[in-house]
Amino acid sequence: MDPLIKQILFALLTIFIVLNYGLIVQGIVRKIGARVGRRYGIPFYQPYIDIIKNYSKRTRISHGIMYYIAPVFRLTGGIGLLLFIPVIFGNNMFQNFSFSGDLLLILYFQFFGVLGMALGAAESGHPNSAIGVSRGLSQVTAYELPLTLGVLSLAVQYNTLNVSEIVAAQQGGILNWSFFTNPLASIALLLAFLAAMGRSPFDVVLAPQEIPIGPPTEFHSGFLGVLQLNRAIFPIAKLILFMNLLFGGATNWGELIIKTFFIYMWSVFVGVAFPRFRVDQSVRWYLGVPLIIGVAAVVVSKFF
Amino acid sequence: MSKEHTEKRIVYSPEGDPIEVNPLQDYFCEDLPEVHKASSIAILENFRNWARSRSLWVLGFGTGCGAIEMRPLMTPKFDAYRYGIQWRPTPRQADVFVVSGYLSVKTLKRVIRTYEQMQGPKYVMALGSCTINGGMYWDSYNTINRLDYYLPVDVYVAGCMPRPEALLAGFDQLKKIIREGRGEGYNKYAEEFAWYKANQKKIIKDWDMPDYNW
Numbered sequence: 299m300d301p302l303i304k305q306i307l308f309a310l311l312t313i314f315i316v317l318n319y320g321l322i323v324q325g326i327v328r329k330i331g332a333r334v335g336r337r338y339g340i341p342f343y344q345p346y347i348d349i350i351k352n353y354s355k356r357t358r359i360s361h362g363i364m365y366y367i368a369p370v371f372r373l374t375g376g377i378g379l380l381l382f383i384p385v386i387f388g389n390n391m392f393q394n395f396s397f398s399g400d401l402l403l404i405l406y407f408q409f410f411g412v413l414g415m416a417l418g419a420a421e422s423g424h425p426n427s428a429i430g431v432s433r434g435l436s437q438v439t440a441y442e443l444p445l446t447l448g449v450l451s452l453a454v455q456y457n458t459l460n461v462s463e464i465v466a467a468q469q470g471g472i473l474n475w476s477f478f479t480n481p482l483a484s485i486a487l488l489l490a491f492l493a494a495m496g497r498s499p500f501d502v503v504l505a506p507q508e509i510p511i512g513p514p515t516e517f518h519s520g521f522l523g524v525l526q527l528n529r530a531i532f533p534i535a536k537l538i539l540f541m542n543l544l545f546g547g548a549t550n551w552g553e554l555i556i557k558t559f560f561i562y563m564w565s566v567f568v569g570v571a572f573p574r575f576r577v578d579q580s581v582r583w584y585l586g587v588p589l590i591i592g593v594a595a596v597v598v599s600k601f602f
Numbered sequence: 603m604s605k606e607h608t609e610k611r612i613v614y615s616p617e618g619d620p621i622e623v624n625p626l627q628d629y630f631c632e633d634l635p636e637v638h639k640a641s642s643i644a645i646l647e648n649f650r651n652w653a654r655s656r657s658l659w660v661l662g663f664g665t666g667c668g669a670i671e672m673r674p675l676m677t678p679k680f681d682a683y684r685y686g687i688q689w690r691p692t693p694r695q696a697d698v699f700v701v702s703g704y705l706s707v708k709t710l711k712r713v714i715r716t717y718e719q720m721q722g723p724k725y726v727m728a729l730g731s732c733t734i735n736g737g738m739y740w741d742s743y744n745t746i747n748r749l750d751y752y753l754p755v756d757v758y759v760a761g762c763m764p765r766p767e768a769l770l771a772g773f774d775q776l777k778k779i780i781r782e783g784r785g786e787g788y789n790k791y792a793e794e795f796a797w798y799k800a801n802q803k804k805i806i807k808d809w810d811m812p813d814y815n816w
Binding site for chain 1: 631638649650653654656657659677678681683684686688690691692694695697721722723816
């Protein structure tokens with residue numbers, strides 16, 4: 299078979315596995331949230347039914363061209379991010395479209411969907427959408443600092459901008475993980491990770507019950523279905539990125555699922571324990587301790 | 603259409619150029635609703651109806667005392683989430699419209715606008731005797747008596763007020779209706795649109811919106 303076609307088939311397989319894993323994890327996480335609140339909770343397959351339901355709605359209305367494109371942008375952001383990350387270490391096919399220097403592209407691509415969504419949500423004309431978008435962009439600006447500093451610290455430490463090489467440098471035992479060799483960068487990255495996952499206390503963007511659900515307030519039927527697909531894929535892509543950067547990557551799908559699940563639990567447990575920050579609190583918080591740790595991480599990995 | 607803000611007017615741009623604005627055409631969509639037939643492939647439609655019945659997103663409209671009976675459904679004691687019933691904060695994404703109690707003339711207008719913004723297939727659940735025959739407000743000067751003169755109601759939950767258990771039974775009934783393919787209330791609304799609109803306009807004197815709020 300032509301290697302390119304094989305590569306594309308494996309990319310589709312990656313998307314398929316990650317989508318299903320994402321939907322099931324989403325159900326399980328909501329179940330955990332319910333159990334913390336002493337409820338029984340939804341069945342773990344509820345996200346599947348919700349997506350089928352949304353696609354089988356019979357009417358949909360439009361607010362304009364950007365409104366149509368926004369969910370597509372959002373999904374492109376999720377799938378694009380996933381396909382530029384080497385998913386399984388040591389497997390040529392599941393490297394997908396990773397290349398030397400992909401770390402910079404990934405940092406940019408994380409925000410591709412957010413910006414597309416900002417345009418679409420603005421066109422829907424709903425005031426809550428505009429509030430959600432402005433909150434989202436200010437919070438992104440805030441947590442981007444510790445995130446980028448942490449990533450730079452790792453790049454300086456391993457002297458590379460390639461995720462595969464960062465993973466390769468961490469092989470050979472748990473103590474080789476960046477989590478242990480570069481604890482300052484790990485703390486900065488894991489704190490930024492909390493906001494990147496958009497869970498409480500940093501869920502100022504969707505903010506249920508407050509600004510109903512922020513940017514997607516006006517999105518419905520199939521549009522919402524596309525957004526839901528992205529909501530399954532995007533967090534898993536980010537989890538795989540953090541696993542690659544800090545926890546030594548994965549050499550098979552089983553390892554990947556175990557590691558990403560526990561990384562996800564970090565944001566879930568923080569989420570069920572702490573109530574939502576106001577947007578000014580969350581922005582100020584990221585410009586405080588996480589930023590200082592991030593700067594320290596770069597300094598330490600450069601000079602020590 | 604007597605309200606000032608729906609009338610044609612001229613506004614001026616920052617450069618001083620006049621712009622004619624016709625709010626009903628420029629800000630609203632004047633199209634009327636259409637009937638959307640179910641798919642003719644039975645197995646596909648059954649599958650979709652199953653999904654619709656297992657994933658009911660609720661828009662709660664707390665008009666009267668019934669609103670207080672909806673909240674316990676989210677709590678550990680009743681926990682409606684395990685039946686696939688979830689609350690949505692926006693009409694665009696909701697499937698079930700729960701009208702919880704008496705409707706004054708003023709709230710009826712908001713109820714109609716909200717219902718029309720929901721995307722079909724959509725269902726209406728009416729709580730309490732107030733929505734059935736007016737209940738204790740049957741001779742009030744500013745409440746309506748029968749909700750199904752104004753909106754197609756799928757399920758009534760009787761009582762004054764119905765307890766959360768009764769609501770759960772109502773949701774069960776609604777699921778049965780959807781699975782049997784009888785949850786076509788919004789098509790009925792589109793078919794008999796003129797009759798519903800005439801009833802609504804009889805009650806709402808200051809009608810200042812387009813006939814269908816998309």
